Amino acid sequence: MAEIFVFALLSPHQVLKASSPLLAMHIPDGFLSLPISLLTWVIAIGLIALALQRVQRDLKERAVPLMGVCAAFIFAAQMINFPIPGGTSGHLLGGTLAGVLLGPWAGALVMTVVFIVQATLFQDGGLTVLGANILNMGLIGTFAGYYLYKAVRSVIGFNTWRGMATGAAIAAWVSVVVASLVCAVQLGLSETVPLQVAIPAMLIWHVLIGIGEAMITLIALSYIWRTRPDLLYDPPHQRVSSPRSLLPR
Amino acid sequence: MLLHISSFQLDIDSQRASPWHQLVPQTRVLCALLFVFATALTPNGHWWTWTIYAIGLAIGIRLSRSTLSVLLKRVAIESTFLGVVLLGTLFRQGGTVLWQWGSLQITTLGLMILGSVAFKALLCLLMLNLLVLTTPVPALLNALIVLKVPPLLVAILASMYRYIAVLIEEFQKMRQAATARNLMRYSRWQRLIMGNMIGSLFIRTYERGDRIHQAMLSRGYTGLPPAVTFSKVRQPDIKVLTLTVIWLLLGQIIYL
Structure with a gap:
């Protein structure tokens, strides 16, 4: 996440060119201080242990193949660049999408696995700050994102596409913005970047990124809602409404 | 995102013969982990600690005979994030002001943090890339099981x-x-x-x-992966591990 907000200073065109492979949402090694690293690691390890337990219980011996391919799916989805309104491009972070599709525990586990592989094999995000990255995107992005989505969906209409769409879009946007805010605070508290610089820079950039995230999450979910609603973690009880096809005719 | 997609084979140097390659994977992983944590979590400004670590790492890289050009190229791609700290440096208060232009300024404190973070990040990247270049992924995963990852x-x-x-x-x-x-x-x-x-x-x-x-x-899957045979920890492993710990402590002792 850290490398993103340097782009806040560049023009959209430069961002488009520069950001394509580098728009990762990960803090590198050496950016967080000892107390912040330790604290976030402790929380992250607790989350991983709980998620493993729940997933093992719910999925039994399906856990390994299913979680494995789903993690690979999020990994692949994160590589896809798409244009964001306003001339820049971004890519999916996928926390809320994973939560909506797989549920909070499996979703958080999948995101965690993605981060571990990115940090260990591709040095995308550091090892000492892996706890922070898991906390920001796994716990806040996926777990909190899922419950926000579910709350909004229940209020507007659990079985309607409108409820589904509103819930997912709001959750996707909020989770990205809040995760970036927490990341900025972590960088600030570690005194790597002054707080009054980190927060506005991260927020401005991620308010935009969040719009892209919400749009792509929404379109992907509309496809699944139309074709295989039974695959959603909370499938609609009966087909009440179906979204208009988003494809141009 | 995926910076090395063009070269999906990560472990290009895994088939060499060197003192580093003789170590069992779990020793290499443990050395790398200790090194990265010690480096990254040292407070800013401890230049001598990182200099000592850098010397140790240089010896390690030399001994491992890994392809330097690939190693440096990967680290260079991954170092682009340093721009963030640069940005922070420009707006930071504190220390002596060396250069000022409007609300932008460069202070001694800002430079110290920039240098420290860059040094730390660079050392960690070199170490982790060395590990991934020289150790095949299945061996890394086995090492994780030995190190008690669930x-x-x-x-x-x-x-x-x-x-x-x-x-x-x-x-x-x-x-x-x-x-x-x-x-x-x-x-x-x-x-x-x-x-x-x-x-x-x-x-x-x-x-x-x-x-x-x-x-x-x-194919007879019951819910747990089949047991793998682990390579046994030998004499050189223990020696290298002890040496790494001593080296890392040495770096820290300077500032006590």
Whole structure:
């Protein structure tokens, strides 16, 4: 996440060119201080242990193949660049999408696995700050994102596409913005970047990124809602409404 | 995101013979972990600590006979994030002001943090790249099991690693199909197609997961990965590990 907000200073065109492979949402090694690293690691390890337990219980011996391919799916989805309104491009972070599709525990586990592989094999995000990255995107992005989505969906209409769409879009946007805010605070508290610089820079950039995230999450979910609603973690009880096809005719 | 997608084989130097390669994978992982944590969590400004660590790392890289050009190229790609700290440096208060232009200023404190973070990040990247370049992924995963990472987590990691390339290829096929049908012309269309592709990719993924599960069951899978044989820890492993710990402590003692 850290490398993103340097782009806040560049023009959209430069961002488009520069950001394509580098728009990762990960803090590198050496950016967080000892107390912040330790604290976030402790929380992250607790989350991983709980998620493993729940997933093992719910999925039994399906856990390994299913979680494995789903993690690979999020990994692949994160590589896809798409244009964001306003001339820049971004890519999916996928926390809320994973939560909506797989549920909070499996979703958080999948995101965690993605981060571990990115940090260990591709040095995308550091090892000492892996706890922070898991906390920001796994716990806040996926777990909190899922419950926000579910709350909004229940209020507007659990079985309607409108409820589904509103819930997912709001959750996707909020989770990205809040995760970036927490990341900025972590960088600030570690005194790597002054707080009054980190927060506005991260927020401005991620308010935009969040719009892209919400749009792509929404379109992907509309496809699944139309074709295989039974695959959603909370499938609609009966087909009440179906979204208009988003494809141009 | 995936910076090294063009070179999907990561462990290009894993077949060499060197003192580093004689170590069992878990020793290498443990050395790398200790090194990275010690380096990254040292408070800013401890230059001598990192200098000592850098000397140790240089000896390690020399001994491992890994391909320097590849190592440096990978580190260079991964170092682009340093721009963030640079940005922070420009707006930081505190210390002596060396240069000022409007609200932008460079202070001694800012420079100290910039230098420290860059040094730390660089050392960590070098170490981790050395590990990944010289150790095949299956060996890394085995090492994780020996180091008491939950087997379920390692099994999921292994199964994910196996399918990354498959899913990326599947996605690229879909994108090629869309491009061939001239569907990528406008950004509005592009978003819709990409979103639909992700949705469709998920359905395919989920079904693939079920098929993999069936295939695993038919081959006698019971819920836990088959036991692997571990390479035994030998004399040199213990020596290197002790040496690493002493070296890391030496770096810290200077500032006590």
